[in-house]
Amino acid sequence: MSLRYGQPMIAIPGPSITPERVLRTMHRSSPDIYEGELVDLTFGLVEELPSIARTSGRAFMAISNGHGAWQMALCNTLSAGDKVLVLESGLFATVWGQMAERTQLNVEYLSGSNRLPIDPNMLEKRLSEDTAHEIKAILCVHTDTATSVRNDIAALGRAIKNLDHPALFMVDCIASLVCEQYEMDQWEVDITVAASQKGLMMPPGLGFVWANDRALEAHKSAGLRIGYFDWDQRLNPDHMYQLFSGTPPIQHIYGLREVLDMINEEGLENIWNRHQILSGAVRAAVETWQQPDGLELNIIEPQARSNAVTTVLTGTIDSEQLRNICSSEAGLTLGLAVGGLEADAFRIGHMGHLNPPMILGTLATIEAALLSMKAPIGGNGIGAAAEVIANAFPD
Numbered sequence: 319m320s321l322r323y324g325q326p327m328i329a330i331p332g333p334s335i336t337p338e339r340v341l342r343t344m345h346r347s348s349p350d351i352y353e354g355e356l357v358d359l360t361f362g363l364v365e366e367l368p369s370i371a372r373t374s375g376r377a378f379m380a381i382s383n384g385h386g387a388w389q390m391a392l393c394n395t396l397s398a399g400d401k402v403l404v405l406e407s408g409l410f411a412t413v414w415g416q417m418a419e420r421t422q423l424n425v426e427y428l429s430g431s432n433r434l435p436i437d438p439n440m441l442e443k444r445l446s447e448d449t450a451h452e453i454k455a456i457l458c459v460h461t462d463t464a465t466s467v468r469n470d471i472a473a474l475g476r477a478i479k480n481l482d483h484p485a486l487f488m489v490d491c492i493a494s495l496v497c498e499q500y501e502m503d504q505w506e507v508d509i510t511v512a513a514s515q516k517g518l519m520m521p522p523g524l525g526f527v528w529a530n531d532r533a534l535e536a537h538k539s540a541g542l543r544i545g546y547f548d549w550d551q552r553l554n555p556d557h558m559y560q561l562f563s564g565t566p567p568i569q570h571i572y573g574l575r576e577v578l579d580m581i582n583e584e585g586l587e588n589i590w591n592r593h594q595i596l597s598g599a600v601r602a603a604v605e606t607w608q609q610p611d612g613l614e615l616n617i618i619e620p621q622a623r624s625n626a627v628t629t630v631l632t633g634t635i636d637s638e639q640l641r642n643i644c645s646s647e648a649g650l651t652l653g654l655a656v657g658g659l660e661a662d663a664f665r666i667g668h669m670g671h672l673n674p675p676m677i678l679g680t681l682a683t684i685e686a687a688l689l690s691m692k693a694p695i696g697g698n699g700i701g702a703a704a705e706v707i708a709n710a711f712p713d
């Protein structure tokens with residue numbers, strides 16, 4: 319006998335839950351791709367997409383996952399042999415750097431910790447040594463989905479700006495876009511990268527890159543421009559077909575229109591705020607469960623903890639057993655630890671289409687699994703989480 323029968327709940331850090339109304343709008347056969355509604359709708363998306371990255375720059379789309387969007391960013395702005403500085407803060411910046419190496423770029427890693435955000439002073443020091451301006455691009459991740467750190471992109475942007483260093487500042491917002499406050503122009507970011515399957519609440523399949531004027535200028539002389547990803551056709555399309563270098567991802571286009579409508583209805587700042595409160599509830603629960611040798615939040619500095627994902631170190635508690643109980647006995651899927659963390663861990667994804675019953679249900683199920691394992695926990699995390707949510711309800 320198992321209690322798992324009912325609506326399954328997925329709490330991994332992407333792909334996230336796709337809302338019913340998005341699924342419904344995607345569930346359609348393909349219309350004419352040469353004229354009519356789809357064409358107007360797609361050009362409308364290109365116009366509107368900059369608003370969610372808070373930029374007046376250009377948005378580009380590709381039929382791809384996040385890796386494809388990484389590739390698009392690199393190939394359109396750099397040339398073989400260019401030096402790229404990768405600011406490590408967990409798995410994903412490093413993997414982006416490895417992709418840059420395979421793209422014939424000369425990659426230097428500024429190593430970081432799995433438990434702390436990138437130190438802007440370290441960046442400033444390294445850039446001040448680069449008097450010949452050999453570094454052509456700086457790559458970092460806003461929220462690293464493995465460690466759940468949220469880097470201070472504004473401070474990093476300021477460090478680059480203060481030195482007047484000309485390197486392009488590229489930020490991976492694949493896990494953070496729409497979940498966390500992000501201000502591409504204000505924070506001096508030249509390139510932003512995202513994908514459809516996390517804060518944008520869609521199935522995987524659409525990659526996005528936003529480019530400001532500096533990035534568009536770099537594109538003109540970029541030696542790595544390659545066919546499918548090249549922005550050339552996408553910049554001045556004679557036809558919608560060219561926005562995707564071929565047949566458009568029709569169902570994703572309809573899905574994205576619905577997602578942007580949902581964002582407009584709720585308001586981007588309200589969405590950031592909802593994520594702040596719901597993730598605060600997660601952190602309150604974990605901090606209440608915390609015990610020596612037991613659970614602990616991976617990220618040490620409170621202000622650097624992501625609102626999209628929480629990595630929980632498990633000490634002497636077996637994370638695999640915990641995840642298995644949640645999944646097989648209760649229908650809750652938690653995220654596996656990835657990225658070579660120093661200790662056993664699991665991850666709670668809290669990005670996108672989520673509300674208090676979903677978060678409280680997730681946390682209560684984790685607590686029930688911990689109780690069933692007779693794991694050492696400090697107290698009733700659900701009470702603490704409910705209090706965070708209660709404080710956000712109107713008086």
Ligand SMILES: Cc1ncc(COP(=O)(O)O)c(C=O)c1O
Pocket residue numbers: 332383384385386410459461462463464490491492493513522
């Ligand atoms: C922060 C971050 N960057 C990049 C990626 C890679 O994206 P994809 O798996 O869609 O290629 C992920 C995937 O989880 C991610 O979380």
